[in-house]
Amino acid sequence: MTLLRPPNSKEAPKKSAQLPPLTLGTPILVEEHTPCTYHPSILPPELACRLFYTMLSMSDGWQRNKWWLFDRVVESPHRTSFFVRRPEQASAEKGSLDMQEAAQYWYAYNGRTTGPPDPFPPALEEACQIIERVVNAEMHKRQRYPLEWAGEVDHDENGTADHVLWRANVAASNCYEGAKESVGPHSDQLTYLGPYPTIASLSLGTSRMFRLREVIPTGEKDERSARTFNVPLTHNSLMIMHSSTQERYKHSIPPQSSLDLFYPPFPPPPELRNDVDKLPGFRSSARGDASNARINVTFRFYRPDFRAQTTPRCKCGVPCILRPDMKNRYTAPLPGKHDSSGTGDAEAGSGGARRDMVAKYWWTCYAGAQNDGKGCGLWRVMDVKAEGRGPFVGPL
Numbered sequence: 332m333t334l335l336r337p338p339n340s341k342e343a344p345k346k347s348a349q350l351p352p353l354t355l356g357t358p359i360l361v362e363e364h365t366p367c368t369y370h371p372s373i374l375p376p377e378l379a380c381r382l383f384y385t386m387l388s389m390s391d392g393w394q395r396n397k398w399w400l401f402d403r404v405v406e407s408p409h410r411t412s413f414f415v416r417r418p419e420q421a422s423a424e425k426g427s428l429d430m431q432e433a434a435q436y437w438y439a440y441n442g443r444t445t446g447p448p449d450p451f452p453p454a455l456e457e458a459c460q461i462i463e464r465v466v467n468a469e470m471h472k473r474q475r476y477p478l479e480w481a482g483e484v485d486h487d488e489n490g491t492a493d494h495v496l497w498r499a500n501v502a503a504s505n506c507y508e509g510a511k512e513s514v515g516p517h518s519d520q521l522t523y524l525g526p527y528p529t530i531a532s533l534s535l536g537t538s539r540m541f542r543l544r545e546v547i548p549t550g551e552k553d554e555r556s557a558r559t560f561n562v563p564l565t566h567n568s569l570m571i572m573h574s575s576t577q578e579r580y581k582h583s584i585p586p587q588s589s590l591d592l593f594y595p596p597f598p599p600p601p602e603l604r605n606d607v608d609k610l611p612g613f614r615s616s617a618r619g620d621a622s623n624a625r626i627n628v629t630f631r632f633y634r635p636d637f638r639a640q641t642t643p644r645c646k647c648g649v650p651c652i653l654r655p656d657m658k659n660r661y662t663a664p665l666p667g668k669h670d671s672s673g674t675g676d677a678e679a680g681s682g683g684a685r686r687d688m689v690a691k692y693w694w695t696c697y698a699g700a701q702n703d704g705k706g707c708g709l710w711r712v713m714d715v716k717a718e719g720r721g722p723f724v725g726p727l
């Protein structure tokens with residue numbers, strides 16, 4: 332019998348099957364395949380429309396992010412802006428976080444711009460209160476990772492205690508005008524978010540495809556390959572990127588060859604009514620006013636234990652950035668605690684945590700993006716204990 336076995340069959344490298352892209356068109360499919368949840372109709376329709384008009388009218392003044400890539404300056408193929416919530420809305424420890432420095436580093440190249448960050452406009456605050464409740468409710472249903480923020484106890488006006496796991500204290504907004512504007516595959520920097528962040532992403536205006544693709548750890552490359560997931564993000568939908576999304580996946584909004592115009596179901600607020608044709612991406616047609624723009628707002632929680640004043644600086648004197656080590660994600664597994672699911676992916680599905688593995692993160696020099704592409708090249712493993720971070724969900 333041994334003669335019939337192909338030679339070296341045990342040693343032959345296994346080629347993992349290539350999987351075709353999959354469109355995840357329903358909340359159930361998103362939950363089944365990714366660490367995200369999709370909420371198709373999140374705000375009262377009138378508020379969603381009012382917020383779309385508000386952000387779109389502001390977006391004329393937003394910047395294209397610029398950074399050095401090798402020897403040249405590149406520009407983001409969309410406009411972006413950053414908002415800081417009023418401290419009394421954003422924290423039980425009223426006003427404890429100084430966001431000035433963190434806010435200015437949203438813009439990679441113009442990091443040293445001064446002036447106070449923009450506050451949430453009223454419609455954004457209204458939306459944020461709704462989204463905060465939904466995000467906390469989702470997080471309470473999920474298994475949490477040890478390195479997530481432990482949360483804090485808040486008391487409402489009746490004195491009832493509430494365990495708050497997430498607060499949106501900042502929001503970043505992008506405007507994509509037309510089908511060609513985009514954002515390339517990336518995972519979000521963790522500098523102020525810390526490990527295993529939750530990011531809530533609101534879509535307004537034209538529908539665009541959101542793409543997720545896992546980065547397979549080096550040690551698992553022979554066993555499985557990544558799949559591309561496409562999720563159409565429609566007007567007034569919320570995509571929550573739950574913990575582990577930034578560690579395991581890159582996300583993008585790819586350029587498209589065409590898009591469906593968005594016909595707002597409500598007229599603009601009175602102050603904008605006479606200037607509709609001046610709104611970016613707006614045009615009048617027989618069917619009414621239509622827009623080719625998408626506004627995205629990502630609500631983020633800048634953690635108190637990762638506040639800007641605690642960010643390590645590199646030799647260039649600028650704050651480092653924090654990145655997950657996606658390819659060699661974990662330090663050594665603890666003995667005898669391997670994944671027994673047989674899928675090789677104990678984290679898949681609705682947040683099952685791989686508690687036997689410890690994720691690895693790097694503080695790296697970012698001056699390269701800002702100073703003629705020349706940085707000091709610093710790379711240092713984050714050590715949460717030595718750096719005094721926490722409180723965490725733990726135990727670590």
Ligand SMILES: O=C(O)CCC(=O)C(=O)O
Nearest residue numbers: 505514519532584627629
């Ligand atoms: O527009 C989106 O949905 C994604 C935006 C994004 O990934 C980012 O701003 O980091």
Ligand SMILES: [Fe+2]
Nearest residue numbers: 517518519582
């Ligand atoms: Fe992102």
